[in-house]
Amino acid sequence: xxxxxxxxxxxxxxxxxxxxxxxxxxxxxxxxxxxxxxxxxxxxxxxxxxxxxxxxxxxxxxxxxxxxxxxxxxxxxxxxxxxxxxxxxxxxxxxxxxxxxxxxxxxxxxxxxxxxxxxxxxxxxxxxxxxxxxxxxxxxxxxxxxxxxxxxxxxxxxxxxxxxxxxxxxxxxxxxxxxxxxxxxxxxxxxxxxxxxxxxxxxxxxxxxxxxxxxxxxxxxxxxxxxxxxxxxxxxxxxxxxxxxxxxxxxxxxxxxxxxxxxxxxxxxxxxxxxxxxxxxxxxxxxxxxxxxxxxxxxxxxxxxxxxxxxxxxxxxxxxxxxxxxxxxxxxxxxxxxxxxxxxxxxxxxxxxxxxxxxxxxxxxxxxxxxxxxxxxxxxxxxxxxxxxxxxxxxxxxxxxxxxxxxxxxxxxxxxxxxxxxxxxxxxxxxxxxxxxxxxxxxxxxxxxxxxxxxxxxxxxxxxxxxxxxxxxxxxxxxxxxxxxxxxxxxxxxxxxxxxxxxxxxxxxxxxxxxxxxxxxxxxxxxxxxxxxxxxxxxxxxxxxxxxxxxxxxxxxxxxxxxxxxxxxxxxxxxxxxxxxxxxxxxxxxxxxxxxxxxxxxxxxxxxxxxxxxxxxxxxxxxxxxxxxxxxxxxxxxxxxxxxxxxxxxxxxxxxxxxxxxxxxxxxxxxxxxxxxxxxxxxxxxxxxxxxxxxxxxxxxxxxxxxxxxxxxxxxxxxxxxxxxxxxxxxxxxxxxxxxxxxx
Numbered sequence: 012x013x014x015x016x017x018x019x020x021x022x023x024x025x026x027x028x029x030x031x032x033x034x035x036x037x038x039x040x041x042x043x044x045x046x047x048x049x050x051x052x053x054x055x056x057x058x059x060x061x062x063x064x065x066x067x068x069x070x071x072x073x074x075x076x077x078x079x080x081x082x083x084x085x086x087x088x089x090x091x092x093x094x095x096x097x098x099x100x101x102x103x104x105x106x107x108x109x110x111x112x113x114x115x116x117x118x119x120x121x122x123x124x125x126x127x128x129x130x131x132x133x134x135x136x137x138x139x140x141x142x143x144x145x146x147x148x149x150x151x152x153x154x155x156x157x158x159x160x161x162x163x164x165x166x167x168x169x170x171x172x173x174x175x176x177x178x179x180x181x182x183x184x185x186x187x188x189x190x191x192x193x194x195x196x197x198x199x200x201x202x203x204x205x206x207x208x209x210x211x212x213x214x215x216x217x218x219x220x221x222x223x224x225x226x227x228x229x230x231x232x233x234x235x236x237x238x239x240x241x242x243x244x245x246x247x248x249x250x251x252x253x254x255x256x257x258x259x260x261x262x263x264x265x266x267x268x269x270x271x272x273x274x275x276x277x278x279x280x281x282x283x284x285x286x287x288x289x290x291x292x293x294x295x296x297x298x299x300x301x302x303x304x305x306x307x308x309x310x311x312x313x314x315x316x317x318x319x320x321x322x323x324x325x326x327x328x329x330x331x332x333x334x335x336x337x338x339x340x341x342x343x344x345x346x347x348x349x350x351x352x353x354x355x356x357x358x359x360x361x362x363x364x365x366x367x368x369x370x371x372x373x374x375x376x377x378x379x380x381x382x383x384x385x386x387x388x389x390x391x392x393x394x395x396x397x398x399x400x401x402x403x404x405x406x407x408x409x410x411x412x413x414x415x416x417x418x419x420x421x422x423x424x425x426x427x428x429x430x431x432x433x434x435x436x437x438x439x440x441x442x443x444x445x446x447x448x449x450x451x452x453x454x455x456x457x458x459x460x461x462x463x464x465x466x467x468x469x470x471x472x473x474x475x476x477x478x479x480x481x482x483x484x485x486x487x488x489x490x491x492x493x494x495x496x497x498x499x500x501x502x503x504x505x506x507x508x509x510x511x512x513x514x515x516x517x518x519x520x521x522x523x524x525x526x527x528x529x530x531x532x533x534x535x536x537x538x539x540x541x542x543x544x545x546x547x548x549x550x551x552x553x554x555x556x557x558x559x560x561x562x563x564x565x566x567x568x569x570x571x572x573x574x575x576x577x578x579x580x581x582x583x584x585x586x587x588x589x590x591x592x593x594x595x596x597x598x599x600x601x602x603x604x605x606x607x608x609x610x611x612x613x614x615x616x617x618x619x620x621x622x623x624x625x626x627x628x629x630x631x632x633x634x635x636x637x638x639x640x641x642x643x644x645x646x647x648x649x650x651x652x653x654x655x656x657x658x659x660x661x662x663x664x665x666x667x668x669x670x671x672x673x674x675x676x677x678x679x680x681x682x683x684x685x686x687x688x689x690x691x692x693x694x695x696x697x698x699x700x701x702x703x704x705x706x707x708x709x710x711x712x713x714x715x716x717x718x719x720x721x722x723x724x725x726x727x728x729x730x731x732x733x734x735x736x737x738x739x740x741x742x743x744x745x746x747x748x749x750x751x752x753x754x755x
Contacts, residue, residue: 063217067179068243070191070204070212072252073285073468077182079191079205079297084178085150087111087142091124092132093170099160103171106156110149113141137174140301144178144196179205181297187255189312190248190289190413190466193297201300202310204246204466207414211470214243247469249285254278254559254589258288261584266292269568269577275313275445278585281453281551281560283483284462286411287589289314313564315416318442322531323379323513323574324549324562325437325448330376331455331498332399333387335490341373341501341633342645350382352429359385359432376501377511379528381436388435393425396435402489403451404461405443410486411464419443437529449562452549455502456525456557459495461486499525500637503554507642508668510686516579517550519587521597523640526550526582528574533567543567548578552586554640558595561585621669623659624652632671642668646699647680649673656695670695681725684711692727701725 070079087107094100104118121136137143145153150173157171179194192203200209217240258276266274278288295309296302303309311317333339348366349358361367361380375383388396400406400421408418423430423440433439446464454461463484471478490498502525505514513528529547532539546568551560563578563585598619622639624632629645632652636643641663656670657663670682679699684692692711696703702722707729715726 063240064177065214065216065240066242067194067198067214068212068245068473070246070248072187072248072250072255074251075247076252078187078248078250078252079179079181081177082180083147084144084176085147085153085173086144086176087138087150087153088172088174089122089136089138090134090168090170090172091122091136092134093168094122095132097164097166097168097170099164099169102160103169106160107138107142107153107171110152110156111138111141111145113138140196144176146180179297183252184296184298185294186252186259187250187289188294188297189291189310189314190250190286191297193300195300202414203312204248204413207412208244208246208467212243212246215241217241242473245471245473246467247471248466249280249287249468250289250466251287253592254585255288255290257585257588257592259290259294261581262290262292264584265565265577265581269565269570269572271565271569272567273308273311273313273317273564274566275317275564276561276581276585277314277445277449278559278561278589279449279453279464281456281557284450284453284464285468285483286464286466287559289466312413312415313566314445315411315413316444318417318419318444319545319564319566320439320441320531320534321437321443321448321547322529322545323437324527324529324547325441325443326376326379326384326435327452327455327498327502327527327549328400328403328405329384329387329391329396329435330501331403331490331494332391332396334498334501335399335494336391336395338387338390339372339497339501341371341637342629343372344369345372345375345383345386347375347378347380347382350385352385352432355429359429373501373504374511377504377508377513379505379513384436385432388432393428393431396431397421397423399489400434400441402461402487403454404486405441405447405451409444409446409450409464411446412467416446417444419447437531445562445564448547448549449560452527452551452562453560454489455495455498456551456560457495458492459488459490461489497637499551499554500640502527502550503640504637504642506550507640509642512642513573513575514548514550514579516575517548517583517586519552519583519590522552522587522590522595523554523598524550524552524586525554526579528579530573544571544573546572546574546577548574548582550582550586552590553595556595558593559586559589619663621655621657621659621661621663624655624669624671625659627652629671629673636669643671644668644682645671645673646682646695647673647675649675654698656691656698667691672698675699679723681714681716681723684714684727687711689727689729696725699723703727705729 067081069077071077089103094103100122103122104115107113107118108115121138124133124136125131126133154173157169161167161169178196179198181191190203192201192205194200194205200206205212218238258278262274262276274292276290277286279286291311291313293309330339346366347361347368347370348364349360351358359381361382366382367378372383405419405421408416420442421434421440423434430439434441450461450464463486465481467481469478469480503523505512506517506524506526509515509518514526517524517526527549531545532541533543533545534540545564545566547562547564549562551557561582563581565577568577622635624635629650629652633643633645651673652671653674654672679701681699681701682695684695688710689705693703702719702724704724704726706726709729709731711727712730713728717724717726
């Protein structure tokens with residue numbers, strides 16, 4: 012018995028000893044052999060990280076008006092477990108469907124969602140996308156709904172809730188959408204400035220690392236580590252929201268009228284190349300980017316990404332080159348209509364194949380004569396023309412601070428002179444972007460400086476208060492200041508001449524406007540398709556002190572129309588509103604109701620006083636009138652001004668021109684009076700001392716010069732003033748190798 016007790020004691024003691032040996036080995040193994048691993052696991056239980064979200068920087072226009080910012084947002088969540096317990100599933104589905112617009116069958120799946128393994132109802136489901144990051148107004152309606160539902164059923168929990176978040180908000184909706192771009196609902200930058208400057212805008216989140224016990228209570232001796240938040244930088248743009256609004260409003264009217272494939276408009280300050288506005292149609296609302304068409308056309312920024320054959324707006328480059336090289340004489344004449352290039356059997360033509368007879372170089376510019384610009388190319392030579400095209404930046408990107416810009420391409424076959432000839436008037440082997448065109452015309456407006464366009468005016472770091480201001484940047488001097496001034500004066504005549512000028516529909520009462528129309532037949536494959544055209548207008552104002560330059564592009568309008576008819580009025584609407592908004596004074600004007608004692612009407616007619624030009628040389632008179640922006644006609648071959656009409660001191664309104672009469676011989680020179688009123692035509696012919704006959708009423712549509720009783724007889728046929736046509740170009744002959752890469 013005693014022996015048995017001893018054996019049991021030894022057995023128990025041995026077991027205890029063995030247990031302690033195993034325990035000691037295990038403790039040794041954990042603390043020594045696996046100590047580092049367990050230390051790391053413990054640290055993860057003690058250590059906690061709290062993220063401090065960075066605030067994305069705001070984007071505002073040049074006047075501080077906010078275009079993009081972060082605002083509070085709310086996500087609607089449902090708790091299927093609570094909803095089922097309360098028995099209010101159908102009411103929740105119906106109510107949220109009416110508020111959020113989410114289909115009832117999709118809501119039912121969320122409200123009745125279960126765990127696949129256990130079959131238990133889930134506790135938290137977000138309603139995406141209709142209830143994801145909704146605005147304050149809709150969130151208030153959701154809250155009002157579930158509070159009322161709780162009162163109706165006398166319950167505290169309805170299973171509906173709101174989670175506060177942040178989202179990107181664009182308070183002006185579509186305004187400047189192609190500049191701003193957008194961020195998706197997860198806050199990822201997708202396009203535009205949001206994408207291009209994403210790193211600077213989003214900043215960096217801050218972090219707080221601390222230690223806590225198992226209950227999450229911070230330890231008294233916690234060793235905290237703090238990484239400060241870096242909020243995103245704030246961007247102030249060169250864009251003016253008011254001018255941007257003028258642009259988009261004018262575009263919407265033209266887009267509705269002509270239903271084109273697309274439209275683009277860019278406005279800039281030509282002296283600095285600050286972009287004042289940029290828009291494309293079709294467009295999109297960055298607040299509702301998901302509603303944009305499946306083809307994504309609304310997202311495309313044609314202003315900087317599309318290349319197209321420019322047509323007559325490109326003649327500005329050829330004109331500027333000829334002026335700079337002292338080859339352009341406004342009174343020199345040429346035979347319009349057609350011209351042949353050496354080695355080619357077929358001729359190149361003006362829009363009017365018959366031409367306008369022997370006309371001056373200046374009239375050729377007004378009428379947008381292709382023949383004139385081919386002659387200017389012949390005078391310049393191949394190398395000079397290509398040099399100026401390069402100097403004006405048409406083989407390189409402009410360098411604008413927007414993503415996705417492409418470069419135009421000018422790549423003629425140098426062994427084929429006809430390709431250089433058509434290049435002179437914007438056809439053939441030339442593709443440009445709207446922005447390149449605007450930069451080029453701005454160089455003429457600002458005195459010959461090619462400049463880098465930009466949209467970011469200032470960037471402010473809210474963490475340091477430091478502000479970086481973008482300075483205007485000159486790429487190179489393309490032509491000298493005097494040549495730029497003269498080129499602008501000639502382009503002003505395209506608008507000022509209300510009969511011959513293709514840009515007359517861009518005329519703005521009270522402001523001197525320079526510009527050029529363009530209408531390019533598009534190419535598909537290797538053939539020009541006359542039914543598909545791209546029309547445009549480009550110009551600036553005021554000529555003597557430019558404040559704004561604008562280009563308007565309308566791609567494939569649904570009717571046969573030219574740049575002067577479709578694009579010039581859009582330019583006029585934008586620029587006239589912008590100049591008045593900018594406070595640019597008009598030329599001297601008189602109230603239309605000046606005889607009344609009542610206050611003058613707000614609408615005024617711009618009047619300009621005719622200078623005294625009698626006894627001056629014709630050259631002096633022409634230069635004075637060009638410098639002041641007057642449209643004029645020289646009558647006779649003499650070298651001095653014997654008389655003028657209207658006489659000095661006369662107030663001229665829109666469309667009136669000045670006639671300079673030199674001493675007449677036995678056979679007086681009869682000027683072209685087409686488009687003149689009967690009164691003006693009679694005054695001029697009276698000065699010339701000729702016999703006059705009148706047939707009809709309105710404006711001069713035709714004049715016939717003959718003799719009666721040994722005296723010169725001019726018969727004037729009158730009718731209402733007609734539209735005199737536009738600069739719709741003529742494509743080079745198909746068999747002359749016009750395999751252009753044109754397109755938009």
